[in-house]
Amino acid sequence: MHRTMTASAASILRITTTVLATLVVGLPAVWAALALWYQVPGGQALRVVAVGLWMAFSIAVIVALWQGRTGMGVLTFAAAFAAILFWWQRIPPTNDRLWADDVAQMTTGTIAGNLVTLHNVRNFEWRSNTDFTQRWETRAYDLDRMNSVDMIMSYWSGPAIAHMLISFGFDDGQHVAFSVEIRRDKREAYSEIGGFFKQFELSIIAADERDVIAVRTNVRGEDDYLYRLRMPLSAMRSLFLGYIGQANGLISAPRFYNTITVNCTTLVYHMMKRIIGHLPLNYRILLDGYLPGYVHQVGGLDQRYSLEELRALGHITDRARRSGRSDSFSEDIRRGIPVIDIASLPPSAD
Numbered sequence: 001m002h003r004t005m006t007a008s009a010a011s012i013l014r015i016t017t018t019v020l021a022t023l024v025v026g027l028p029a030v031w032a033a034l035a036l037w038y039q040v041p042g043g044q045a046l047r048v049v050a051v052g053l054w055m056a057f058s059i060a061v062i063v064a065l066w067q068g069r070t071g072m073g074v075l076t077f078a079a080a081f082a083a084i085l086f087w088w089q090r091i092p093p094t095n096d097r098l099w100a101d102d103v104a105q106m107t108t109g110t111i112a113g114n115l116v117t118l119h120n121v122r123n124f125e126w127r128s129n130t131d132f133t134q135r136w137e138t139r140a141y142d143l144d145r146m147n148s149v150d151m152i153m154s155y156w157s158g159p160a161i162a163h164m165l166i167s168f169g170f171d172d173g174q175h176v177a178f179s180v181e182i183r184r185d186k187r188e189a190y191s192e193i194g195g196f197f198k199q200f201e202l203s204i205i206a207a208d209e210r211d212v213i214a215v216r217t218n219v220r221g222e223d224d225y226l227y228r229l230r231m232p233l234s235a236m237r238s239l240f241l242g243y244i245g246q247a248n249g250l251i252s253a254p255r256f257y258n259t260i261t262v263n264c265t266t267l268v269y270h271m272m273k274r275i276i277g278h279l280p281l282n283y284r285i286l287l288d289g290y291l292p293g294y295v296h297q298v299g300g301l302d303q304r305y306s307l308e309e310l311r312a313l314g315h316i317t318d319r320a321r322r323s324g325r326s327d328s329f330s331e332d333i334r335r336g337i338p339v340i341d342i343a344s345l346p347p348s349a350d
Contacts, residue, residue: 029058038197093254109244195259
C-alpha cells in the first residue's frame with residue numbers, strides 16, 4: 001500500500017508540474033501570437049503564416065511537455081520566446097505614417113511669459129464620422145486669464161468605459177480642450193486589443209469644444225458629463241503646461257498608446273501626481289467610466305454637492321445637441337452647472 005501511495009503521489013506531482021509548465025508556455029504563446037498578428041509587416045497573408053507557424057511550434061512544445069520531455073520543451077520555448085521579445089522591443093513608434101485626418105496634425109505649444117500659443121488646434125466641423133470640414137488653427141491664450149478647468153467624461157461602451165477630456169477656460173470666454181487619443185493611420189479602426197500591441201501611436205490633441213465634444217454627442221451618439229474641477233490656479237496652469245510639455249515631447253520622441261498604461265486617464269493621473277503630490281491608486285483609474293467618483297472622493301470636485309447631484313447637473317448631452325456649432329456652445333453646455341469660486345481654494349488643493 002505504501003508503494004501504491006508513493007506512486008500515486010508521484011503521478012499527481014508529475015501532472016501538476018506538467019500543468020504548470022503548460023501554463024508557463026501557453027500564456028506567453030498566446031501573447032506572442034497576438035503580437036505577431038498586430039505587428040508582422042507585409043499584409044494579412046504574411047500575418048496568418050507567421051501566427052500559424054508560431055502556434056504550430058507552441059502546440060508541439062506543449063505536446064512534448066505531456067510526453068514527459070518537460071525540460072527540453074520549456075528550454076526550447078524559452079529560446080524562441082526570447083527571440084520574439086527581442087524583435088518586439090525593437091519595434092519603434094513613429095510619426096511618419098499616413099495618418100487619419102482627425103489626427104493628421106500634432107498639437108504643439110510655445111510659451112512666452114504668460115502667453116501660450118498653441119499650433120494645430122483642431123476645429124473640425126463634423127457632419128458625420130466620414131464627412132467633415134478640416135480646420136487646424138493657431139490660437140493664443142493668456143495664463144493670467146485662466147479661470148477654470150473641467151473634466152468631460154464621454155461614455156461610449158457602458159458605464160465602466162469612457163473617454164476623458166480636460167478643458168481649460170479663460171475669462172474672455174475661450175475654452176480649449178485636450179484629448180489624449182490613439183494616432184491611427186487611414187486604414188485602421190480603434191481596437192482595444194490592438195491598443196495592447198503597439199498598433200497605435202499616442203496623440204495629444206488640443207481642440208475647440210464645438211469639435212471635440214460635439215463630435216461625440218452629436219455625431220457618434222455618446223453620452224457626456226461635465227464636472228468642474230476644484231483646483232487652485234497654480235495647479236490649473238501647471239496641468240495646462242503639462243499637456244503642452246507632453247504634446248511637444250511627442251514631436252521628437254513618439255510613444256505608443258496602450259489601452260491600460262498610456263491612455264487618456266493614466267497620462268493625466270501621472271501629471272496630477274507631479275503637480276499636487278500623492279494620489280492613491282484606485283481601480284477607477286483603469287475603469288475610467290467610474291473616475292468621477294474617485295475624483296470626488298479625493299476632493300477634486302465641488303464638495304457642496306454629492307456625486308449624484310454633480311452627475312445630474314453636468315449631463316451635457318442634450319445641451320450639446322441643441323447648441324450644435326453655435327458660437328455660444330461652451331456657455332450653453334455649462335448652463336446650470338454651479339461655478340467653483342477658485343479664489344476660495346487654498347494654494348494647494350486638499
